[in-house]
Amino acid sequence: xxxxxxxxxxxxxxxxxxxxxxxxxxxxxxxxxxxxxxxxxxxxxxxxxxxxxxxxxxxxxxxxxxxxxxxxxxxxxxxxxxxxxxxxxxxxxxxxxxxxxxxxxxxxxxxxxxxxxxxxxxxxxxxxxxxxxxxxxxxxxxxxxxxxxxxxxxxxxxxxxxxxxxxxxxxxxxxxxxxxxx
Numbered sequence: 488x489x490x491x492x493x494x495x496x497x498x499x500x501x502x503x504x505x506x507x508x509x510x511x512x513x514x515x516x517x518x519x520x521x522x523x524x525x526x527x528x529x530x531x532x533x534x535x536x537x538x539x540x541x542x543x544x545x546x547x548x549x550x551x552x553x554x555x556x557x558x559x560x561x562x563x564x565x566x567x568x569x570x571x572x573x574x575x576x577x578x579x580x581x582x583x584x585x586x587x588x589x590x591x592x593x594x595x596x597x598x599x600x601x602x603x604x605x606x607x608x609x610x611x612x613x614x615x616x617x618x619x620x621x622x623x624x625x626x627x628x629x630x631x632x633x634x635x636x637x638x639x640x641x642x643x644x645x646x647x648x649x650x651x652x653x654x655x656x657x658x659x660x661x662x663x664x665x666x667x668x669x
Contacts, residue, residue, distance in 0.1 A: 488521050495573055495580045497600040499527070500587060501559070505594065514594065516561060517619065527598065529557055531619040536563075539609045539616070543651045544643055546606015547572055547632040547659070551668040554625035555601035558618045565614030566590035567607040568644045572632060574667040575602035582662060584639050589616075602669040604632045608643040608650070630666045631659040638662060 491500040503514040515521070522529060539545065547570065550556050560569055569589050573580045589595055590611070599605055607616065632639070634656060635647060643650070659665075 488515065488518065488525075490525050493585055495571075495583060495585050496578070498571060498585055498603070499598040501596040501598055503594055503596075516596070517559065529559075529621050531559065531621050533620045533623055534617060535620065536615065536617045538613065540613050540651070541609055541611065542645050542649055544606065544608045544634055544645065544647075544656070545653075546570065546656065547604035547634060548606060549574060549604045549630050549667065550622065550625055550628045551630055551666070552601075552628075554622050554628040555669070557601050557621040558599045558605060559596055560589065560599065560605070560607075560616065560618040561594070561596040562589045562591050563615040563617055564591050565609065565611035566592070567609055567611075567614050567616060568642075569597050569607045570605070570641055570643070571597070571599050572604040572639060572662065573602065574604055574665070575669045576667075578602075582638070584641055586642070604630075604665075604667075606634060608645045610644050631656065632662050632665050633657075633659040636661040
């Protein structure tokens, strides 16, 4: 398993080692011991999966402490643009965004520590996304940032005028007004 650090502390791109032959391929998508060997201590307790069609935009979501979540995101089918925003007050990258293409083809994963808002847009015909979490979902602690916050200048790689976005996500506040407790 290869780990690539990003310019944002704690945000990691995980690339599995693919073993392939005429039958297909095999890889470990998660191995707790290997993550520990790399200095990453996480106890994942919940898996989530979504299926979406082209132009769907989900996010930007987070959960406040004590229900803040670390996530390990991967794509089982299709391709997405995965986006995170650093919400950790005092971080040198507070308010900065990071994006990466995750796909079934490249098999990359994004490890998102607690303290980040997360979202994605679907840029293939359809996409199935799975992510592991180290904390259960807690509605009372959830928060979010509006996808088109001008201060973030996020390129979702889709036409936002035609995007499929939930009413909840359309009504989220900009980062300056969000209820982040990080």
